[in-house]
Every structure is written in structure tokens, then in C-alpha cells.
Amino acid sequence: MSKRPIKSNPCVDTAPSTQRAVPSSVADDAIHAVLDTLATSVAVVDLRSRVKRLNAAFEDLLGVSRRLVVGAKLTSHFTEPELLAQAIDATREDAFTVTRFEASLQPDHQTHALPVHVIVSRTDEPDTVMVELLPLDKQLRQEREERLVDQALANKELIRGLAHEIKNPLGGIRGAAQLLQMELENKALHDYTQVIIHEADRLQSLVDRLLAPHRKPHVVGDVNIHEVCERVRAVLLAEYPKGLSVQRDYDLSIPEFRGDKEQLIQAVMNIAQNAALALGDLRARGKANITFKTRVARQITMGKVRYRLALELHVMDNGPGVPAVIKDRLFYPLVSGRDGGTGLGLTLAQTFVQQHQGWIECESEPGSTDFKILIPLS
Ligand SMILES: Nc1ncnc2c1ncn2[C@@H]1O[C@H](COP(=O)(O)OP(=O)(O)OP(=O)(O)O)[C@@H](O)[C@H]1O
Ligand SMILES: [Mg+2]
16 A cells, blocks of 8 residues: 555635634643544644644554653654654645545554554644544454454353253263273273263363353452452462563553452453463573553444443563464364363453453464453443
8 A cells, every 4th residue: 555645635614713712721621522532543733743632542542641742743653754744744835735644653562563544634723733543454353353242152152052061961971980880890991981980070170161151140349450460460470489570560540340350350360371371481581571551441342332431451471472373263162272271261261351341352473462351441
């Protein structure tokens, strides 16, 4: 796709509006409140690209607090700052120009640049320009998430049905093998009945794990996400006292929410345990790192429902990354990339988080894996 700015003349009336005598701070607050309700990322910058206003969606995209961005140059957040600078220059020369181009945003603390569609146009305020961003992958991702949510629901029903069907005859098989063993005089044949009993027990515990989230009552209380993180952190550090550091990067302003604390601890624990296991080699060299990062996200869509506010909990590690062959099926039951894994940890984590109307997603490459738990707050 071309990265050259494309100019066009809009068919909208861009004549300056009459300015009303409203005290500027009140007017600013009102403008911010309106901008914050937009799902699109919008910033108002001056002709030297210094940010005057920024809405919540833009703040989320940059991953930086508005306080740090206002007054600074917006161009510094783009991998090719000259594209934005050119577009702003174009509006300076011709107030009716609207420039559209594709660019890459470099959000703070992220290794990946984010491809965005940028629209630059003049505003009614003198010498200011409006910059709108549309993340290019957002639409595609939203469609994919909706499909995955439907698929996860269908999977859950299938698993529950299958688990019940397997569970019922298991007791009978085990009991019959025990009776048979008692009747067998030839002790050498006991090895065979033991195999049946052992395998029946293994299947029983697998089925119990599969049914666990559906059996346990959902105990709802006030949950502080940081208490959840701290519990998991304490267990991790006790289990892996050497070579692993577990960092915290908390946004302590995240409010408490109604939820099942034990379920959420289990979900975060399953994710963090996977990370700790994947970090085996780095632990041995004292270089393993897991980070718990919490943030507030605004205007989030999950499973076709739009939420005003959500919490984001990232469990990040510097391990080798999720094996490519299982990346697309990571949350499916019985999908495992390690010896001895049952492949249920992430399925259960996803189920627990979904019971909070939330969602888990994963981005992973060698050296950087990020499991993001999203839970709506309002
Ligand atoms: N942080 C991570 N880094 C690398 N690989 C990971 C990470 N998290 C998960 N994986 C991969 O995803 C697979 C599936 O994880 P999941 O927790 O569902 O099952 P499991 O760990 O294999 O078994 P268990 O049921 O005991 O948890 C893991 O086997 C591992 O290969
Ligand atoms: Mg696991």
C-alpha cells in the first residue's frame, strides 16, 4: 500500500464557526468529554505538530498518559514522522485539504509498530489540525474475535457433553477391573487389570479437570486485580526461588469489580505457570523475567458487546515464545506444546475469564510473549 499522503477536498463545510465566550477550561473539559466518547482515536495538534488535545482512544493506542503527550510533538510517536509533518504542512497551505495516508505508530513500551490509517484535516480552531487514527487491523481483529467467541462457546458445549459421556462408564470399567483382579488367581495377569485401573483413573482426573469450571459455583465478591496478581506472584516466587524475577507494572487506579477471585487467580496462575515453564533455560541462567502489567482500556468491544471501561492484565515473559505449530489453537483443549502437558491450562483460563464476560488473547514471538486478559468494568 502506498505510504504517500493522498490529498482530497472534502465536501464538508469547513468555514470557521463563530467562537462563543465560554471560559476556556470549561470549554476544554466539555470538548475532552465529547472526544472521549469516540471510539476513533482523535488528537488536535498545532501546525508544529504539538499536541493540544487527545482523546482516551488515542491515549490507549499510544499506551501513554495524556499528561505526557499534551504539549509534545505527535510526530515523535510515528516511525516515519515526516509523513505526518508533510500532511500538517499541506493543511497549512490549504485549509480545505484533507490528507489520508497509511503509517506506523510506535506505541510506548511495545516492540511492534502498529499500522494505522491517518486522516489529517483542519479544525475550526485557528492554526490547529485534527489527526484521526484508524488501526488497520482493528476491524479484522474484531471480526476474528467474534468468530472465536462463537467457536469457544460451541467448543465448551462439546467438551462438557463429551466429558459427561466419558465419565459415566468410567466408574463401571474401573469397578469391573477391580472385581476381575480379585478373581484372577494368576498374579501375573494383575498387571493387565492394573493398566485398566490406572488408565481409568487418569481419564477420570482429566474429565474432572474438564468439567471443573462448569461444576464450581461462581462465587461473586469484590475483586482487586492487584491482589490476584500478588497471590500468583507469591506462588511463583516460592516455586521458582532462583533465576526468575517477577516484575510489577500496576495502574493502581483500576477500581475493584464484581467477580470470582479464586477463579481469576486460577486463570492468571495457569498463564503464569506456562510462562515459568517456558523460561526453564533462562531461569537456569538467572535471566528469566515475568511481568504483570495492569492498565485501563476504554471503549472495548468483546464478543459483539461494547464496554466503556475494561481492565487489561498483561502477563509477559521473555521466553522462547509459543511454538508456531500450536499458535492458532492455543486455547483449544488438549493442545500442548510441551512434554507432560495436558493442554487444559489455557482452555480453563479462557473459560474462567469468559465467565467474567472477558477474553484472553496472546501475542508471542521469540523473546517476547504477552498474554492479555481483558475484563469489562463498566
Ligand atoms: N508463555 C508461554 N511461552 C511459551 N509457550 C507457551 C506459553 N504459554 C503457553 N505456551 C504453550 O501453550 C501450550 C498450551 O498451554 P496449556 O496451559 O493450555 O497446556 P499445558 O501447559 O501444555 O498443560 P496443562 O494442562 O498442564 O496446563 C503449552 O504446552 C506451551 O507449549
Ligand atoms: Mg499449562
